Amino acid sequence: MPERIALTINGRQWETSEGTTIAAAIMNTEAACRTSVTGEERGPLCGMGICFECRAIVNGVPHQRTCQMLCQDGMDVTTQ
Amino acid sequence: MTQHFDIVVVGGGPAGMAAAACAAEYGKPVVIVDDNLTLGGQIWRGKDIPAAARKWQARLDSVSAHVTRIHGARVFSQPVPGVLRAEQNGRYLDIAYRKLILATGARERFLPFPGWTLPNVVGAGGLQALVKSGLSVKGKHVVVAGSGPLLLAVAAYLQTHGAKVLAICEQAQFSRLLKFVHSIVTDSGKLRQALTYKMQTMSVPFYAGCYPVSAGGGKKFESVTLRQGKRAWTIACDYLACGFHLVPNTELAEFFGCRISNGKVAVDKWQQTSILDVYCAGEPTGIGGAELALVEGQIAGYAAAGQQDKAHSFFEERARRRKFAQLLEETFALDPALAQLPQDETLVCRCEDVPYSVLKHEPSWRAAKLHTRCGMGPCQGRICGTATEFIFGWTAGQVRPPIFPTPLSSLGAKPELIELQETR
Numbered sequence: 001m002p003e004r005i006a007l008t009i010n011g012r013q014w015e016t017s018e019g020t021t022i023a024a025a026i027m028n029t030e031a032a033c034r035t036s037v038t039g040e041e042r043g044p045l046c047g048m049g050i051c052f053e054c055r056a057i058v059n060g061v062p063h064q065r066t067c068q069m070l071c072q073d074g075m076d077v078t079t080q
Numbered sequence: 081m082t083q084h085f086d087i088v089v090v091g092g093g094p095a096g097m098a099a100a101a102c103a104a105e106y107g108k109p110v111v112i113v114d115d116n117l118t119l120g121g122q123i124w125r126g127k128d129i130p131a132a133a134r135k136w137q138a139r140l141d142s143v144s145a146h147v148t149r150i151h152g153a154r155v156f157s158q159p160v161p162g163v164l165r166a167e168q169n170g171r172y173l174d175i176a177y178r179k180l181i182l183a184t185g186a187r188e189r190f191l192p193f194p195g196w197t198l199p200n201v202v203g204a205g206g207l208q209a210l211v212k213s214g215l216s217v218k219g220k221h222v223v224v225a226g227s228g229p230l231l232l233a234v235a236a237y238l239q240t241h242g243a244k245v246l247a248i249c250e251q252a253q254f255s256r257l258l259k260f261v262h263s264i265v266t267d268s269g270k271l272r273q274a275l276t277y278k279m280q281t282m283s284v285p286f287y288a289g290c291y292p293v294s295a296g297g298g299k300k301f302e303s304v305t306l307r308q309g310k311r312a313w314t315i316a317c318d319y320l321a322c323g324f325h326l327v328p329n330t331e332l333a334e335f336f337g338c339r340i341s342n343g344k345v346a347v348d349k350w351q352q353t354s355i356l357d358v359y360c361a362g363e364p365t366g367i368g369g370a371e372l373a374l375v376e377g378q379i380a381g382y383a384a385a386g387q388q389d390k391a392h393s394f395f396e397e398r399a400r401r402r403k404f405a406q407l408l409e410e411t412f413a414l415d416p417a418l419a420q421l422p423q424d425e426t427l428v429c430r431c432e433d434v435p436y437s438v439l440k441h442e443p444s445w446r447a448a449k450l451h452t453r454c455g456m457g458p459c460q461g462r463i464c465g466t467a468t469e470f471i472f473g474w475t476a477g478q479v480r481p482p483i484f485p486t487p488l489s490s491l492g493a494k495p496e497l498i499e500l501q502e503t504r
Contacts, residue, residue: 020214027215032199032299038433041299043199045430045463047209048122049115050187052431052458052485063458067210068152070117 007075022066022077023047023054033066034080056080081174082495085111085148087384088164088177090155090332093121094370095362096183097136098377103181103385104143111148111175113155113166121185122205123370126212132370150175155332157481159495172490179357179384182345183377184332186363188230188323189466191414192428192436193421195295196322204234204323211241218242221317223304225249225292227412228325229274229369236280238321245284246315249306251324251415254288260411267404269371293421295320325412327466328364334479350383350391351376359384368405375401419471428471429464431457445474458485 003018009029016025023044026033032041033054044054049068057078058064066077089100092114104110112119119140124133140147153168164175188203195201202210204226211217222243224235227250235245250257264270290308295301303316333345339354340346345364347353353360361380362373375398382391422428424437432453442448445455445468454468455461455476460483465476482491 016214021210024210024214027200027210036197036430036433040197040427040433041199042197042430044202044210045190045206046188046203047206047213048187050459050462051190055458067213068115068117071214 005071005073007071007073007077009077010079016071020071022056022058022064022069022071022075024067025071026054026056026066026077026079031079082163082176083111083148083173084176085109086177087111087179087181087381088113088175089181089183089381090114090164091121091183091185091362092116092119092149092151093123093183093185093362093373094133094136095185095373095377095380096121096181097140098374099181099183099359099361099381099384100147101136101139101143102378102381102387102390104140104146106382106385106387107146108385109148110146111150113150113153113164113175115152115154117151119149119151122209125209132374136374154484154486156484156486157491158336159493163495165490165495167484167486167490170487172486172493174495179359180336181351181359181361181377181380181384182333182336182338182353182364183360183362183373183380184329184364186326186328186367187462187466188226189325189327189470190322190463191324191418191421191467191470192426192464193292193294194423194426195297195301197427197430198295198297198301199299200301200318201295201320201322204228204321205230205326206323207319207321208234208237211238216242217319220244220319221246222319222321223247223249223292223306223315223317224321225251225290225304225306226321226323226325227251227414228323229408229412230323230325232274232277232281234321235284236277239280239284243319245281246317247306248281248284248286249290249292249308250286250288251291251418252288252412253415256411257288260407263407264404270404289415291415291418291421292320292322324414324418325408326363326367328367330364331460331462331479331483333358333360333364335481335483349395350388351380352383357384366402366405367408368401369408372398372401372405414470422471428467429454429457429461431459431464434464439468439472442472445469445476448474460484 045051086108153166359380361376422436
């Protein structure tokens with residue numbers, strides 16, 4: 001059984017398994033990652049760090065490419 | 081601090097791994113700089129990797145004394161000739177090289193159609209990558225669409241992970257696909273792979289000459305409308321996994337001034353580009369799959385290490401596998417009708433939200449950038465540049481640093497003075 005990781009996404013506590021990227025975790029909560037410059041909700045497109053659609057705020061730092069970052073215990077993620 | 085290596089390999093997929101392993105076997109200090117968290121690239125990702133991936137990992141491990149691995153780092157500029165600058169965790173690294181091997185892989189081609197910006201409209205390889213990294217698709221309904229052999233592989237993968245794939249739509253016509261299958265009959269490996277995927281998706285309707293014309297939904301994706309010939313119909317589903325085959329990542333090679341021909345990095349028989357001591361292997365030289373990437377990687381690695389005889393022994397295999405690359409290109413060439421999919425309000429540039437109505441009057445990529453900010457967002461045209469090349473026939477201009485968005489503080493900093501040491 002892989003280790004469980006607890007993190008906060010948009011103010012709510014979520015559990016996920018080790019090795020999950022933040023982008024996948026956000027999608028599992030059914031949230032979008034970011035709001036576009038004209039106000040559209042966006043989620044991940046490429047899954048490989050190229051399209052920048054999965055940007056979110058991780059531990060207070062905005063514009064993080066969440067598809068290339070793993071969830072870590074105690075992390076605070078907010079969609080932007 | 082500048083780190084020095086004889087050979088710097090950019091990219092840790094099959095081509096990069098093979099190149100690094102081969103060069104290191106001759107005692108050359110090698111570094112692999114990769115933007116992912118682990119080696120394997122986009123194709124060998126996660127736990128369920130093929131035997132070939134394990135073999136190459138073991139081969140790299142056996143020469144680990146000579147191979148440094150830098151993960152999660154993206155090369156974005158060259159502050160002085162012979163030195164690469166990469167960003168890692170918000171900091172920059174300077175890496176000096178004698179020889180450079182570019183193994184930057186490929187990305188999916190995305191084409192705009194109404195609704196393609198809705199959340200849960202994802203790349204085909206994109207959705208697979210997300211599932212491999214923890215997205216649950218259990219019980220979800222998915223339509224897989226676009227083009228390329230990846231579609232079957234993705235559909236099979238999603239099914240084994242609990243998704244219900246409702247349709248697989250390949251834009252290429254059936255006659256082309258038949259010719260493709262006929263041509264791989266002599267390649268037992270490829271044929272076995274294709275048959276396995278086909279068997280795994282036996283229950284899923286497969287449509288050739290079929291593509292999505294729109295994705296519907298409010299804030300979130302709810303359904304896709306497909307077209308095949310004169311017939312159009314709508315399927316309700318949770319995800320649309322849609323990618324139109326692959327395009328080579330040539331930005332870094334272009335930045336170094338390497339000659340690009342027909343969208344691919346031009347190389348000589350040693351995999352050397354038009355720039356001395358800069359090699360290129362794998363998908364950037366043409367989409368040919370992991371097997372061709374491994375062969376090219378080995379040739380580049382041996383050639384860069386001065387082992388031309390060893391490199392030469394792979395020429396025959398490379399020639400054979402390049403035929404398959406040619407076949408892929410012919411089979412999955414895009415139907416020109418796909419260029420007609422965007423409507424006036426369809427966003428083409430997703431970073432700056434530039435609609436088709438604004439772009440259709442622009443004469444060139446450069447004009448579009450200047451007048452509309454198309455391609456000026458963080459993806460730097462990697463998504464919309466590929467799309468507008470197909471839709472309008474525009475070609476992207478010169479690649480300038482930073483090749484990836486990076487903190488301003490990393491850009492201007494001067495590398496410390498360096499003295500290249502003889503390591504041979």
